[in-house]
Amino acid sequence: MINLIHAELYKLKKSTSYKVALLLAALFSMITYFVYAVFQSGWIDTSSGLNAAMLKSITDSSILDTLRQMFANTNTLIFVTIFLCLFAISDYRSGAVKNFVGKGIRREKLYLARFLITELGAVSIYLLTAFLVFVGGMFCYGSDSVNGTFFHDFFVFLTLHLIYLTCYTAIILLVCEITRNVAGILISIFGVLMLSSPILSVIDLLMNAAGVRFEISDYWIMSLIASCPINDIPTAFIVRSGIVAGVWLIGSLAGGMLYHSWRDIA
Amino acid sequence: MGKGENFVLKTEKLTKIYDKKRAVNEVSIHVKQGEIYGFIGKNGAGKTTLMRMVSGLARPNAGTIELFGQTDIEKQRARIGTLIESPGLYRGMSARDNLEVVRRAYGICDKSVVEHTLSFVGLADTGKKKAGNFSMGMKQRLGIAIALLRSPDFLILDEPINGLDPQGIKQMRDLLLKLNREKNITIMISSHILGELSKIATAYGIIRDGRLAEEFDSAQLARRCRRCRRLLVDNTEHAVHILEEELHIKEFDVPENGIIRIYEQLEDTSRINRSLTLAGINIRENYLAGQDLESYFMELVENEATVKSGKE
Incomplete structure (x- = not known):
C-alpha cells in the first residue's frame, strides 16, 4: 500500500492537470481582491452605475464571505472536479492500469491509493484557496476584519468543507471508475456538480406536494456544501454533515473498490 | 508433454464468455520453462482474451490457470511481465518517469534499475522526451521495459511487433532472443506476422474460434513443413x-x-x-x-485440418 501511495504521489507531482487546477483555483480565489484593487486604483470610474454597485458589494463583504463564495458556490470545486476526473481516468486512458493490475497487487489497494492521493490533491487545492482568500482579504479589508470569532468560524467552515470534499472525491472517483473515460468528466460536472441539487429540490417539492414530510436533499452532499453557514453553525447541522458525509464516503469507496475488483480491465 | 516437465503456464479448460459468445472456449495450453511460445490465431480468435485472463486483466468464467506450477496465481503474477495490446504509458511523462512510477508501485528499492532497464531496451538516451512523442517502436520497447522492470521469469507479449517497420521488427526480435537466452525468460508471444514468429518461437499454440486447435514445438513444425x-x-x-x-x-x-x-x-x-x-x-x-511455414500456419489457422500424422 505504501508503495502504491508512493507511486501515486509521483504521478501527482508530474500531473499537468493538478498543476493547472491548482493555478486556476489560486487565480480564481484572488479575482474578488483583484477587482477591488482595480477599483481602488482609480483607473475605473466607480461613482455610479454597475461599477459602484460592485464596489459596494465588495466593500460590504468580508474574508469569510469570500471564503463562502469560493466553497459554497462551488467556484473552487469546478477546478477540483476537473482535476479529480482527469487524474482518476488517466490510468484507463493511457492503459497504464494494466501495469499494476494483476501484478500481485490487490485491486482494492490500487483503488484506495488512488483515492488517498486524489484526496490529497483536492485538499491541497482547497487549502491553497483558503490561504489566498485569507491573505488577500488581509490586504483588501485590513486586519480589522479579523476579530472575535473569525478564526473559529474560518476553521470550522473550512473543516466542514474539507469533510464534504473527502466525500465528494469518493463520489467523483466512483463515477470515473464506472465510466473509465471522458464521459466521467461530463457526468461529474453536469450530473453531480451542477444538476444534482436542482433535481433533488424538484423531488423535494413533489414529495411535499404528495404530503411526504421528508426532504431528500438534506442527505445529499452537494446540498450540504451549498447550505453550510459561514458562522454560528448549529451543532445539529455539523452532526448531520458528519453522518451524511460519512455514509456517502463509505458507500462510494466501498462501491468503487468492489467495482474496480470485479470489472475486467479493457 | 510429459508430467515431469516444468510448466510456467498451464491452463485447464479456460473459458471466457462475452455476451453469450465464448471468446475462449475450454482452452488448455502448456508453456514450458525456457520456451518462446508463439500463440497464433486470426483476429478475434481469442489470443488477447486468453492473455488478459492469464495476466489478471479479465476473469475467466470457467477453468483454471496454473503459473509456475502453483494455483495461487495472484501471488505468482508478481513473477510475470506483460505487454497486452498497446503499451500502457503516461504520454505526458518521459520514459524515465514512466518507469519510475512503476518502480515505486512495485516497491523496488534499487533506483538504478530504471537506468539499467532503459539501457537494456535501448532507450537510455531519450532524455526528457515525452512518451507521447515516441515512435511506435520506442513505445513498444518502453512497454517491454515496464514489463521487465521486476525481472520477470515469464513475459507475455501480445502483438509486440504490430506497427513496427522492418528495422523495428528486427530490433524487437533481437531483444526477445536476448531476453530468452541471456536472462532465461520464458516468453509467450502472439503475432500476426507468422514468418517473423517462426524465426524465434520454439513452441506454438494455434487458437481458432476460441478453441485451441493444436500445440507443437519447432521440431514438430519442421517435420510437418x-x-x-x-x-x-x-x-x-x-x-x-x-x-x-x-x-x-x-x-x-x-x-x-x-x-x-x-x-x-x-x-x-x-x-x-x-x-x-x-x-x-x-x-x-x-x-x-x-510447404513454407507461413502457408502451413495459414492452413492451420484457417482450416479445420485433421492432422493425423506428426502428432508426437
Missing part, C-alpha cells in the same frame, strides 16, 4: 484405408476432404497410383509439394 506428395481423390476414406492397410504408409494427413498429403515414400508414385486405381479410387491430382 517438409516435402510431401499431395493427392486429390474422390473417396478420401477409402484412399486412407488403402494407404494404411495396403501400402503401410503411416505419415500422412487429410487437411480437407479429398486432399491427402503423404510424407513418406515420396518417390514411389507408381505403386501409390496403382494401388489406389485398382481399388477404384479416381486420382485427380498427384504431385510433389513442399
Whole structure:
C-alpha cells in the first residue's frame, strides 16, 4: 500500500492537470481582491452605475464571505472536479492500469491509493484557496476584519468543507471508475456538480406536494456544501454533515473498490 | 508433454464468455520453462482474451490457470511481465518517469534499475522526451521495459511487433532472443506476422474460434513443413484405408476432404497410383509439394485440418 501511495504521489507531482487546477483555483480565489484593487486604483470610474454597485458589494463583504463564495458556490470545486476526473481516468486512458493490475497487487489497494492521493490533491487545492482568500482579504479589508470569532468560524467552515470534499472525491472517483473515460468528466460536472441539487429540490417539492414530510436533499452532499453557514453553525447541522458525509464516503469507496475488483480491465 | 516437465503456464479448460459468445472456449495450453511460445490465431480468435485472463486483466468464467506450477496465481503474477495490446504509458511523462512510477508501485528499492532497464531496451538516451512523442517502436520497447522492470521469469507479449517497420521488427526480435537466452525468460508471444514468429518461437499454440486447435514445438513444425506428395481423390476414406492397410504408409494427413498429403515414400508414385486405381479410387491430382511455414500456419489457422500424422 505504501508503495502504491508512493507511486501515486509521483504521478501527482508530474500531473499537468493538478498543476493547472491548482493555478486556476489560486487565480480564481484572488479575482474578488483583484477587482477591488482595480477599483481602488482609480483607473475605473466607480461613482455610479454597475461599477459602484460592485464596489459596494465588495466593500460590504468580508474574508469569510469570500471564503463562502469560493466553497459554497462551488467556484473552487469546478477546478477540483476537473482535476479529480482527469487524474482518476488517466490510468484507463493511457492503459497504464494494466501495469499494476494483476501484478500481485490487490485491486482494492490500487483503488484506495488512488483515492488517498486524489484526496490529497483536492485538499491541497482547497487549502491553497483558503490561504489566498485569507491573505488577500488581509490586504483588501485590513486586519480589522479579523476579530472575535473569525478564526473559529474560518476553521470550522473550512473543516466542514474539507469533510464534504473527502466525500465528494469518493463520489467523483466512483463515477470515473464506472465510466473509465471522458464521459466521467461530463457526468461529474453536469450530473453531480451542477444538476444534482436542482433535481433533488424538484423531488423535494413533489414529495411535499404528495404530503411526504421528508426532504431528500438534506442527505445529499452537494446540498450540504451549498447550505453550510459561514458562522454560528448549529451543532445539529455539523452532526448531520458528519453522518451524511460519512455514509456517502463509505458507500462510494466501498462501491468503487468492489467495482474496480470485479470489472475486467479493457 | 510429459508430467515431469516444468510448466510456467498451464491452463485447464479456460473459458471466457462475452455476451453469450465464448471468446475462449475450454482452452488448455502448456508453456514450458525456457520456451518462446508463439500463440497464433486470426483476429478475434481469442489470443488477447486468453492473455488478459492469464495476466489478471479479465476473469475467466470457467477453468483454471496454473503459473509456475502453483494455483495461487495472484501471488505468482508478481513473477510475470506483460505487454497486452498497446503499451500502457503516461504520454505526458518521459520514459524515465514512466518507469519510475512503476518502480515505486512495485516497491523496488534499487533506483538504478530504471537506468539499467532503459539501457537494456535501448532507450537510455531519450532524455526528457515525452512518451507521447515516441515512435511506435520506442513505445513498444518502453512497454517491454515496464514489463521487465521486476525481472520477470515469464513475459507475455501480445502483438509486440504490430506497427513496427522492418528495422523495428528486427530490433524487437533481437531483444526477445536476448531476453530468452541471456536472462532465461520464458516468453509467450502472439503475432500476426507468422514468418517473423517462426524465426524465434520454439513452441506454438494455434487458437481458432476460441478453441485451441493444436500445440507443437519447432521440431514438430519442421517435420510437418517438409516435402510431401499431395493427392486429390474422390473417396478420401477409402484412399486412407488403402494407404494404411495396403501400402503401410503411416505419415500422412487429410487437411480437407479429398486432399491427402503423404510424407513418406515420396518417390514411389507408381505403386501409390496403382494401388489406389485398382481399388477404384479416381486420382485427380498427384504431385510433389513442399510447404513454407507461413502457408502451413495459414492452413492451420484457417482450416479445420485433421492432422493425423506428426502428432508426437
